[in-house]
Amino acid sequence: xNKYGLACFLAYRLLLLVFANGSGSKxxxxxxxCDDDDGGGGGDHDGDEGDEGIHAREWITPATTTYFINxxxxxxxxxxxxxxxxxxxxxxxxxxxxxxxxxxxxxxxWRKTRSRSSMFCYGADPNRNWDYNWLxxxxxxxxxxxxxxxxxxxxxxxxxxxxxxxxSSLENLLAYIAFHSDAQMLLTPYSDSVxxxxxxxxxxxxxxxxxxYGERVNGEKYDGPGTAAELLYKASGGSMDWVRNxxxxxxxxxxxxxxxxxxxxxxxxxxxxxxxxxxLLGLFTEAEQLGYF
Ligand SMILES: [Zn+2]
Numbered sequence: 571x572n573k574y575g576l577a578c579f580l581a582y583r584l585l586l587l588v589f590a591n592g593s594g595s596k597x598x599x600x601x602x603x604c605d606d607d608d609g610g611g612g613g614d615h616d617g618d619e620g621d622e623g624i625h626a627r628e629w630i631t632p633a634t635t636t637y638f639i640n641x642x643x644x645x646x647x648x649x650x651x652x653x654x655x656x657x658x659x660x661x662x663x664x665x666x667x668x669x670x671x672x673x674x675x676x677x678x679x680w681r682k683t684r685s686r687s688s689m690f691c692y693g694a695d696p697n698r699n700w701d702y703n704w705l706x707x708x709x710x711x712x713x714x715x716x717x718x719x720x721x722x723x724x725x726x727x728x729x730x731x732x733x734x735x736x737x738s739s740l741e742n743l744l745a746y747i748a749f750h751s752d753a754q755m756l757l758t759p760y761s762d763s764v765x766x767x768x769x770x771x772x773x774x775x776x777x778x779x780x781x782x783y784g785e786r787v788n789g790e791k792y793d794g795p796g797t798a799a800e801l802l803y804k805a806s807g808g809s810m811d812w813v814r815n816x817x818x819x820x821x822x823x824x825x826x827x828x829x830x831x832x833x834x835x836x837x838x839x840x841x842x843x844x845x846x847x848x849x850l851l852g853l854f855t856e857a858e859q860l861g862y863f
Contacts, residue, residue, distance in 0.1 A: 618854075620747040621662045621733060621809055624696050626669030626680045630827050630834040630842055631749040635663040637843030638850065649851055656854070656863075657744070666696050666729050672719040679832070683727045687713035694721035697750075698805065699730045700812035707762040708805035720807050730809070737813060744863060745821035746813040747850070752829030753802060754792050756781055759814040759822050761798035762806040769820060777823065783852025784845045790828065798824070819858055825849065 622631040627837055630712035639661055642654045664670050665841040682693030691714035700710035701724035701863040705711060725731045737743070739753065760771045767773070777795030785791055794801055834842065857863065 576786075587854075618657050618659055618743075618745040618747065620660070620749065621665045622749040623662075623664040623670055624666050624681070624729070624809065625747070625750060626666050626673040627678060627832045628681075628749075628751040628827075628829075629670075629673070629832065630751045630829050630839070632663040632665050632670070633834075633836075633839045634827060634843045634846045635661060635669075637839060638847050639663070641843070641847045647860065649707045650847065653851055653854060660740070662733070665733055669693065669696075681717055682719065683729055684728055687719060687722070688715070694719050694727050695807075696727050696729050697809060698807040699725060699727050700734065700807050700809050701725055702812040703762055703806040706806040707799075708803055709807055718805075724807070732814065733809070737817070743813075743817060745818045745823075745853075745857075746810060746819045747822075747853075748808075748824040749826060749827060751827040752832055752834075753826035754790070754828045755801055755826045756792050756794040756796075756825040757798045757801065757810070757826065758795050759797070760811045761808050761824070762804045764797065764799045767796070767814065772860050772862075773821070774824070776821065776853055776860065779856035780823075780849045780853040783855075784849035787845045787848050788841055790845065792826075795823070802826075804854060820862060821853075823853070 620635065622635040623629075625631075637738075641650055642659065645651060659854070666683055669680055669682055672684055673680040676773070680693075682695050684693055686692055687694060694713075695709065695718045698705075698718050698720040704724040705720045709718045711720065713719055721727055725734060756777050758770065758777060759767050774795050781792045781795065798805055808824075810822050810824050813819050825846070827846070853861075
């Protein structure tokens with residue numbers, strides 16, 4: 571059990587799942603969890619869900635998410651404690667643990683999972699493997715592609731299969747927030763279309779407030795909010811699009827954090843950790859203003 575899971579069991583009554591995703595890893599203990607069904611602060615909504623580290627090399631995303639968990643659990647700031655108590659949070663700091671480990675031990679630029687994809691090649695892109703418009707845009711069927719192989723079929727990867735099954739089991743999911751790096755922008759659904767979702771204007775407004783809160787921390791400006799198709803490139807088969815389309819989750823975002831070639835100095839993690847904390851505070855402050863909860 572990792573220390574946050576342990577701290578959660580011993581000291582906190584927050585409904586929180588800290589959970590390294592996956593069920594088939596040979597040598598890593600996955601599935602640490604802390605689940606207090608008494609409901610923590612008694613939020614009306616069953617949760618806010620976020621996945622981080624789905625792309626192995628994007629190291630700043632597990633780091634900032636872990637930082638955010640610590641903020642939720644220990645901050646004395648009334649805004650943060652209120653944010654904590656208002657919802658049932660599910661936070662997944664590392665949803666591609668095999669790839670993450672491989673990026674530490676063998677190949678710093680590794681992005682995919684570590685499943686066997688052909689005789690000589692490994693891994694599929696776990697953010698091109700979800701069952702919505704699979705392989706339609708920005709993904710390849712070449713199992714040896716270094717970056718964006720979508721897998722042999724939707725949900726071929728145990729990481730996406732188990733995470734999607736878990737998310738589907740949640741009722742009344744208010745928000746889904748994914749973290750990537752390092753394009754420094756905020757993305758709304760859909761990532762593979764320039765057509766806008768029905769609450770697009772709300773998502774833009776909420777996203778702008780989120781970015782304003784974040785900018786106040788270090789003066790860093792993000793691009794967006796907007797769709798990936800308009801700001802970055804079209805990409806199908808990602809987690810945010812699947813959640814929005816299949817579950818109708820009203821608030822769905824992907825944050826692209828900062829960095830250079832996926833590098834960020836460890837002694838400056840707190841900068842982005844504080845930014846992310848404030849961005850999420852801004853997000854839910856504006857969403858409340860607009861009547862989402
Ligand atoms: Zn990514």
